[in-house]
Amino acid sequence: xxxxxxxxxxxxxxxxxxxxxxxxxxxxxxxxxxxxxxxxxxxxxxxxxxxxxxxxxxxxxxxxxxxxxxxxxxxxxxxxxxxxxxxxxxxxxxxxxxxxxxxxxxxxxxxxxxxxxxxxxxxxxxxxxxxxxxxxxxxxxxxxxxxxxxxxxxxxxxxxxxxxxxxxxxxxxxxxxxxxxxxxxxxxxxxxxxxxxxxxxxxxxxxxxxxxxxxxxxxxxxxxxxxxxxxxxxxxxxxxxxxxxxxxxxxxxxxxxxxxxxxxxxxxxxxxxxxxxxxxxxxxxxxxxxxxxxxxxxxxxxxxxxxxxxxxxxxxxxxxxxxxxxxxxxxxxxxxxxxxxxxxxxxxxxxxxxxxxxxxxxxxxxxxxxxxxxxxxxxxxxxxxxxxxxxxxxxxxxxxxxxxxxxxxxxxxxxxxxxxxxxxxxxxxxxxxxxxxxxxxxxxxxxxxxxxxxxxxxxxxxxxxxxxxxxxxxxxxxxxxxxxxxxxxxxxxxxxxxxxxxxxxxxxxxxxxxxxxxxxxxxxxxxxxxxxxxxxxxxxxxxxxxxxxxxxxxxxxxxxxxxxxxxxxxxxxxxxx
RNA sequence: GGUCUCGUAGCUCAGUUGGAUAGAGCAACAGCCUUCUAAGCUGUCGGUCAAGCGUUCGAAUCGCUUCGAGAUCACCA
Numbered sequence: 001x002x003x004x005x006x007x008x009x010x011x012x013x014x015x016x017x018x019x020x021x022x023x024x025x026x027x028x029x030x031x032x033x034x035x036x037x038x039x040x041x042x043x044x045x046x047x048x049x050x051x052x053x054x055x056x057x058x059x060x061x062x063x064x065x066x067x068x069x070x071x072x073x074x075x076x077x078x079x080x081x082x083x084x085x086x087x088x089x090x091x092x093x094x095x096x097x098x099x100x101x102x103x104x105x106x107x108x109x110x111x112x113x114x115x116x117x118x119x120x121x122x123x124x125x126x127x128x129x130x131x132x133x134x135x136x137x138x139x140x141x142x143x144x145x146x147x148x149x150x151x152x153x154x155x156x157x158x159x160x161x162x163x164x165x166x167x168x169x170x171x172x173x174x175x176x177x178x179x180x181x182x183x184x185x186x187x188x189x190x191x192x193x194x195x196x197x198x199x200x201x202x203x204x205x206x207x208x209x210x211x212x213x214x215x216x217x218x219x220x221x222x223x224x225x226x227x228x229x230x231x232x233x234x235x236x237x238x239x240x241x242x243x244x245x246x247x248x249x250x251x252x253x254x255x256x257x258x259x260x261x262x263x264x265x266x267x268x269x270x271x272x273x274x275x276x277x278x279x280x281x282x283x284x285x286x287x288x289x290x291x292x293x294x295x296x297x298x299x300x301x302x303x304x305x306x307x308x309x310x311x312x313x314x315x316x317x318x319x320x321x322x323x324x325x326x327x328x329x330x331x332x333x334x335x336x337x338x339x340x341x342x343x344x345x346x347x348x349x350x351x352x353x354x355x356x357x358x359x360x361x362x363x364x365x366x367x368x369x370x371x372x373x374x375x376x377x378x379x380x381x382x383x384x385x386x387x388x389x390x391x392x393x394x395x396x397x398x399x400x401x402x403x404x405x406x407x408x409x410x411x412x413x414x415x416x417x418x419x420x421x422x423x424x425x426x427x428x429x430x431x432x433x434x435x436x437x438x439x440x441x442x443x444x445x446x447x448x449x450x451x452x453x454x455x456x457x458x459x460x461x462x463x464x465x466x467x468x469x470x471x472x473x474x475x476x477x478x479x480x481x482x483x484x485x486x487x488x489x490x491x492x493x494x495x496x497x498x499x500x501x502x503x504x505x506x507x508x509x510x511x512x513x514x515x516x517x518x519x520x521x522x523x524x525x526x527x528x529x530x531x532x533x534x535x536x537x538x539x540x541x542x543x544x545x546x547x548x549x550x551x552x553x554x555x556x557x558x559x560x561x562x563x564x565x566x567x568x569x570x571x572x573x574x575x576x577x
Numbered sequence: 578g579g580u581c582u583c584g585u586a587g588c589u590c591a592g593u594u595g596g597a598u599a600g601a602g603c604a605a606c607a608g609c610c611u612u613c614u615a616a617g618c619u620g621u622c623g624g625u626c627a628a629g630c631g632u633u634c635g636a637a638u639c640g641c642u643u644c645g646a647g648a649u650c651a652c653c654a
Contacts, residue, residue, distance in 0.1 A: 033597070043596055045634060055634090081634085082597060123654075160654060260654080287652070296580065297650080304652045311654050340581060341649050367582085368647085375647095404616065422616085434590065437582070439647070441589070450616050452602040453590080460616050468613050521591065524601080535609095535618045577616075 002505055003095065004029060007040050007085065010073065014065040019050040026050075037077055038084025039498065045081055055081030089489050096497045100557045106503045106564055108150035114327055117143040118156040119334035120252070124239040125165040126194035128246055128386035130369050130376065130442060131336065134431050137570060138366055139334040140252040141432055141516040144568045146332075149511035154326065156256040158318070161236055162264060167217040169193050170231050171210065172200035182238050188387065190242025193235050246386055251424070251570050258318065266317025267309055270353065271302050279352050290349055300345055315346055323357045330360045332514065337365040337437065364514050367439035369431075384444065394423030396448045397456075406577055418574050422456050425571045429455030432569050433520040453524055455571055458562060461527035461534075462573040465559040468539055470575075472552055475540070479556065483549035492533040496554060499526055500561055507568070516569055523565040530558045 008029050015021045026046040032038035044051075044059045051058040056078050063076035063083050074088040099105050119139020122128060128136075139155070147153045173180070173196040182189045204210045220228040247253065271288055274280035280290050280302060288303035302313050322328055333343060343363035350358035368375065376383045398419035401407050407415040426448065433453070434440045450456035473479060489497075503522065510518040539555060542548040563573050 028596080030596080035598075041597090045596080048634085080597060121654095163654065165654085298579090301652055306652090308652085310652065314654095336648095337582070338648055339654095342654095344581085365582085370647095400616075404614095406614085406616080430589095438590090439583070443589080449589095449603070452616095454602080454616085456616055457602095460614080464614055464617085471613060517591080521601090524591095528601085531617060532619095534613080538613065540613045576614080 003087070003501060004040065004505070006072075007087075010066060010070045011042055011062070011085075014062050014069065015047060018061060018065055019047060021047060021050045032084050036079060036082075036084050038086050040085050040087075042083040042085065043081070044083055059083035089494060092494050092497045092501075093485060093489065095501050096554070096557070099501055099503075100553060105557075105561065106507050107148055108504065108508060110152075111150040112152075113150075113329040114152045114154070115146050115330045115332065116154045116156050116256075116322060116326060116328050117146065117332045117334065118158055119143075120157045120247075120254070121160065121335070122243060123160045123163075123165055124190075124193070124236050125169045125197045127188070127190040127242060130384040130386065130389060133250070133386050133389065133427070134366060134369050134440075135334055135336070136247070136250055136252045137428055137431050138364065138436055138516065140250075140570050141519075141568060142332065142334065142364060142514050144570065145507065145510045145514075145516065145519065148507045148568060151511075154255045154328075155253065156258060156322075157254040158258040158260065158263070161259045162221070162232075162261040164214055164218050165197070166232065166236070167214045167221065168200040168210075169197040170228075170235055171214050171217055172196040172203065173235065174231065176203070182241065188242045188245065189238030189240070190246070191385075191387070193239050193242075246390075249390055249424075250386075251572075260314070263318050263321075264309065264314045266321060267313035267315070268303070268317070270316045270320060271309075271313060274302070274349075274353055277353070279349075290352070292345065292348060295348060297341075297345060297348070300349070312342070312345065312349075315342075316349060319346065319350065319361065320355070323355075323360075328357070328360070330362065332362050332364050334364045334366070337367055339363070340365055362514070364436065366436040369440055369442050372441070372443050384442070389444075390424065390427065392444070393427045393448060394419050397423035397426065397450070400450055401577065410576075418577050421572045421574050422450065422459060422577060425455035425459050425566075425573075426450055427455075428569055428571050429458070429520060432516040433524075435517050436515060455566075456577075458523050458527040458566060459571070459573045460577055461530055462559050462562045462566075463575060463577045464534065465530070465555045465562075466575045469552065469556055469559070471540060477549075477552065479552060481549075483553070484546045486544070486547045486550045489550075490533075490537065492529075492536065493550075493554060496526075496529060496533060496558060499529055500557060503561055503565070506565075510568070519565050519568050523562055523569075526558060526565070527562060530555075 008027065011029060012024065012027050015027055021027070028043040028046060030041055030043070032041045042059070042062065044055055044062065047058055048055060051061070053061065059078040059081060063078065063085070066073050066085060067076060072087055072091040073085060075086045077084050117139055120132065120136050122132060143153045143155045176199055177196060180192065182192050185192060187195070200210065217228060221232060271280060274290065275282065275288065280288050282288050285305040286307070287301060287305040290300045290302055292298060292300055300312060301310055303309060319331065322331060335343070340363065343361070347358050347361050350361070371382060371384065373382060398415070401415070401419060401422065407418065410418070431440070469479065506518060506522045510516060537551070539548065539551040542551060566573050
């Protein structure tokens with residue numbers, strides 16, 4: 001049970017016995033703003049009708065009653081109708097020993113819910129770029145957060161491995177590739193295939209007939225032509241090798257891989273069902289549509305005149321299959337906001353078909369990543385390649401670390417690990433600290449920043465704490481030995497305990513809102529608060545042994561919580577940096 | 578044109594289940610390393626929360642209108 005709920009109950013009891021108010025909506029508890037004294041604040045305005053007293057008199061009366069009946073409540077003060085309540089240091093000390101003895105602090109109880117998060121979902125004709133990075137980081141992080149909220153989570157990736165765009169790469173390679181392979185060229189597979197996609201578009205200017213030839217190749221593929229299938233398998237294989245390397249370096253993974261070549265025919269049964277129920281209709285040319293004009297939308301095509309399916313058809317089918325096969329309670333699609341309309345229609349059609357689980361579909365819509373010069377455009381060569389960006393961040397981290405002398409005395413592999421952690425930590429934090437639905441700006445120069453509200457700042461705080469703990473252990477302090485509680489606590493220590501104890505609620509809030517930025521903000525606040533404490537109070541030089549032992553335990557808990565929070569963002573934290 | 582999203586400090590972003598004097602970082606300026614890691618800490622400067630009207634004890638937050646930015650309304654996926 002969290003602190004806020006404990007207090008809410010106490011306040012509700014007081015308000016009820018004083019004024020007979022039992023409506024929970026009228027009891028509004030929030031954290032006390034830091035410029036005032038207190039831990040939690042009751043807003044008394046909603047209670048004035050029942051109390052028939054002034055705001056201050058009402059607040060004082062409730063405050064008196066609370067202090068008289070709750071030993072955990074130490075004191076209160078009243079400012080302009082706000083009742084600020086302070087809990088006793090003993091209460092906070094008990095909270096700390098409770099949370100520090102929890103080996104999986106922050107982990108919520110099992111909900112029994114099974115949730116799928118689909119993310120990444122790349123096309124196999126070109127390498128990943130900055131936009132995919134936002135998608136991958138969001139999807140991975142949201143999946144980890146939902147796990148921490150007690151759900152069983154399946155990470156899914158639906159690879160768009162078929163279609164005209166792949167045929168373009170295949171055709172260009174066939175015509176101009178001269179047998180080039182990743183091995184012969186030294187190029188990463190996805191980059192090699194992407195190179196021929198670009199080549200196709202270049203050659204198309206000289207020879208417009210290439211479009212028809214690509215279409216012809218697509219028909220051959222759909223007909224199962226052996227040679228075309230062989231080439232398709234080969235080139236997709238190169239791409240997957242490339243993607244795997246990028247995924248691995250980014251630290252993202254998947255429990256389920258889906259391929260559109262295996263799912264693109266799904267959904268036709270649902271179309272038949274909709275036709276027989278009269279929800280869809282067939283035009284004279286044989287195409288099938290769903291009329292959504294009464295919902296303020298347009299008419300949506302579901303089957304072409306030749307009977308082939310479209311994007312919506314297969315998404316209907318895959319959603320149906322996942323809910324039935326995987327027994328899902330929720331399905332989260334991490335897809336850019338340019339597809340808002342698609343998902344709106346998807347849910348609407350499934351509802352019209354009568355599937356109640358349509359409400360359990362959530363489109364986690366995220367905004368585009370823009371560059372200082374505007375949107376990324378592949379034709380103008382302004383796309384930021386994922387692999388290049390990661391390498392640039394890591395390289396910058398390596399240079400910065402060396403410059404600061406942080407790598408002195410470390411082995412080459414230790415130094416490389418740190419550069420990798422810090423570079424990726426900076427990138428991931430930079431992207432995840434922003435609210436997902438917002439369009440965000442990425443400036444390649446300014447974004448490579450390791451000071452202030454950044455991933456490395458938080459990683460650094462962790463490394464510092466670990467360093468202190470190592471020194472303590474080296475000097476013979478047994479960190480696991482039980483120690484007497486200190487006689488008193490510093491205000492900064494109580495503040496840290498309070499912040500630490502918020503972590504479980506923060507996790508739940510991040511899960512409810514599908515928002516890693518909530519976790520990022522928490523980790524930053526905790527690190528910042530700890531740095532102030534670290535600056536003002538020596539740990540190892542503290543002469544009072546009980547105080548020193550407590551500071552070590554508190555520091556250790558801060559480090560562990562930072563590590564846990566950062567892991568929800570997919571960010572590793574180093575032991576030193 | 579219809580639908581949807583967004584607009585907070587010079588820049589990048591928090592804060593949006595309605596609560597007190599709207600917060601961080603960057604940039605700029607001024608300080609702090611014989612003491613546990615200065616990727617740190619402290620301070621100064623910086624705001625008509627796009628604008629207006631409304632709802633109410635109280636609005637950056639909710640509603641309406643206007644302005645501005647973006648997305649979408651494909652027999653592409």
